[in-house]
Amino acid sequence: MQNLIKRTLGSVESPPPPGPSDEVAAAVAAAKAAARPARSAARTCLVVDDSRMIRKVARRIAEGLGYAVVEAENGEEAIARCKAAMPDLVLTDWAMPVMSGPDFVAALRALPGGSASYVVFCTSMTGVHDIHRGIAAGADDYVVKPFDEATVTAKLRALGAA
Numbered sequence: 001m002q003n004l005i006k007r008t009l010g011s012v013e014s015p016p017p018p019g020p021s022d023e024v025a026a027a028v029a030a031a032k033a034a035a036r037p038a039r040s041a042a043r044t045c046l047v048v049d050d051s052r053m054i055r056k057v058a059r060r061i062a063e064g065l066g067y068a069v070v071e072a073e074n075g076e077e078a079i080a081r082c083k084a085a086m087p088d089l090v091l092t093d094w095a096m097p098v099m100s101g102p103d104f105v106a107a108l109r110a111l112p113g114g115s116a117s118y119v120v121f122c123t124s125m126t127g128v129h130d131i132h133r134g135i136a137a138g139a140d141d142y143v144v145k146p147f148d149e150a151t152v153t154a155k156l157r158a159l160g161a162a
Contacts, residue, residue, distance in 0.1 A: 045069045046087040048078040048104065049122070050096045054145070058091045058122060061149045065162050075099025079107050086113040089161050091152070094123035094134065102137040109138035118161040122147055 045067035047058040059069045067089060072078035076098045078090070090108065094101035101121060108114045121134045124145045131142050141155050156162035 043067050043088040044085065045089040045091065046072060046078060046081055046117075048072045048075065048090065048092040048096070048101070050074060050093065054093065054122070057147075058152075061152050062089065062091065064149065065153065065156065073097075075101065075104030075107070078104050079111075082108055082111055082114065082117075086111070087117055089156070090117050090119045091122050092119065092139075094121055094125045094130070102133055105134070105137040105139050118156070118159050120152075120155060120159075122152070 043066060045062040047055050047062065047069055048071075049055050049058065050073050055071050055073075059071065062069050070081055070085075070087065072081050074096045075092075078092065079099070081087075082090075090105075092101045092104060096104075099107075101123065105119055105121075108117065108119065115138075119139045120141045120143055121139050122143045122145060123130075123134075125131075125134070126144055134142055140159055143152055143155055153162055
């Protein structure tokens with residue numbers, strides 16, 4: 001069998017053993033996953049953006065990953081939806097009327113069960129200061145607009161949310 005594999009694929013070598021940074025990254029990911037409660041089979045995603053078109057694109061991506069999607073046009077509406085039913089995943093814009101993305105995320109994290117949701121900013125705010133501010137508000141990751149399905153899916157896979 002090994003000869004067949006070698007003839008078909010060529011020499012197959014084992015990957016090098018994980019290094020210290022790989023072990024640290026794996027430990028951090030495992031700790032984050034352990035801190036989140038077990039997910040139910042019906043996962044929900046809240047898409048928060050004042051643009052109907054962006055909500056439509058994000059909805060299509062989330063539904064493609066098996067999420068049931070709920071939408072909100074601003075942070076205030078999103079908080080009301082989270083109080084009614086905490087989503088498993090939140091894809092949110094930064095600059096919105098009524099309540100900004102960072103203010104929404106901080107308010108979400110303060111709600112009972114709010115720390116269990118994965119939160120990803122989808123925004124055109126690209127400055128390092130902005131990214132740090134978004135993460136400090138409680139976001140798990142950041143996607144720059146315009147975004148596509150591959151980018152969002154990769155980010156969600158890295159978080160364990162895809």
